[in-house]
Amino acid sequence: RSGIAYHEKTLGQLFCDTSAKEIVAMLLKGVAEAGGQVQLNTTVQSVTKIEGGYAIQLSCPHGPRAVTARNLVVACGGKPIPKMGATDFALRLAQQFGLPVTETYAGLVPFTFSGAQHEAFKSISGVAAPARLQTNGTAFDEAVLFTHRGLSGPAALQVSSYWSPGDVLTLGLLPEEELRRAVREAKETEGRKSPLTIFTRLLPARLVPVVLNDLALPERIADLTAAQLDGLTARLTQWQLTPAGTEGYRTAEVMVGGVDTAALSSKTMMAKTQPGLYFIGECVDVTGWLGGYNFQWAWSSGWVAGQAIKAGL
Incomplete structure (x- = not known):
């Protein structure tokens, strides 16, 4: 109705073709057409119930002001x-x-981490990957972004509303079926290559050593045992992470x-x-x-x- 051009992005989100300032202008125009006023640099000092409405004491640029309103x-x-x-x-x-x-x-x-996990994530700050992130039975399949303080990106932001301090996050970087198929095929055709080499084809290259560095994997993918494969699968499909907290209201x-x-x-x-x-x-x-x-x-x-x-x- 206001003639603002827009386009649709992922997940049906609508964005202005030019600037969101057009939305602000549209809303201000609506206020003016309705006979409303916008008063800036004004603080509400008190609100009191009076007969038939409310009395509001304001601190304005030109001094105090009292107004009354039915609603x-x-x-x-x-x-x-x-x-x-x-x-x-x-x-x-x-x-x-x-x-x-x-x-x-x-x-x-966003989530924050401490100790060794914080140092590890700081080393891959800026790396993003599609993932499944879940906590307390709620999961989101969207991107995660590793930051110098912890974990962000759409999936992390979504999950944060369901997380409480002390809760564990479960991060899935690959579907289990895809992971096991990749290992099976690599063993058959590229057995001399390292697990790191194989998984840099499936995940961001900077991310792979951080995820796998403590798993004690063999030098050759062909030598990967069933127990090691189970550990690898758990890490890449259900990585258990406990945040120190969140970035908070900031x-x-x-x-x-x-x-x-x-x-x-x-x-x-x-x-x-x-x-x-x-x-x-x-x-x-x-x-x-x-x-x-x-x-x-x-x-x-x-x-x-x-x-x-x-x-x-």
């Missing part, structure tokens, strides 16, 4: 990337009005947890115990996968609240 929509996000201005204001406001807030932690965030794309959905109307997003008070977007305990789902939730929950207010519900 108040809290749409200020969560904790991720504080250097951009993110805070827990929405959660504190919810608690002020007696709404429950579930436990929050960083989601869609780089997280979303906050897991937030204002408890049980305290909000699913039809209007209004607090069940506070007429005229709405919570939408990331500050609510709704977290989507990577790929636009969190934007969709923010816009959809905002639309629902707007329609409810417009209808006087």
Whole structure:
């Protein structure tokens, strides 16, 4: 409707042909057409319930200002990337009005490692590979990216929302059938070559020695025993890794947890115990996968609240 040209990428994701600034301009235009105002460099000092609505005390560039409103929509996000201005204001406001807030932690965030594992990953920083990464029964088949601090890439970001401190990650770099077939064929036709040589055809060359260096493999693939093959298979299909933690809110794309959905109307997003008070977007305990789902939730929950207010519900 706004005439913004876009194209589709992997997994159905839509991107602007030129710049995402066009989306910002579209949204600001919509605000203006609806009669709304955007006021920058303004801090909310307090929110008080009054008869028929709410009183908001603001700190503005030209001094303090008080406004009143029949409806108040809290749409200020969560904790991720504080250097951009993110805070827990929405959660504190919810608690002020007696709404429950579930436990929050960083989601869609890279993992960090310590000790020898950290040193190993640091040596292959920048290497990416398609993989299956899983934890707590949830798996994602996407790329992983090794970094100077640990593990990132789409698969790692996705899994992070299901991980808790101390949990193990299982990294599968190759399907077992493909691995065993490659070993069988190499034994038959290239038995004098080393396992490292064989597997650099299947995985990034810099990654192979880091993955296999402690397996005590023979110099020739032909000499690989059944027990060694089992160890190799376990490493390449189910590598067990325990992160030290995550990058935290500093780089997280979303906050897991937030204002408890049980305290909000699913039809209007209004607090069940506070007429005229709405919570939408990331500050609510709704977290989507990577790929636009969190934007969709923010816009959809905002639309629902707007329609409810417009209808006087």
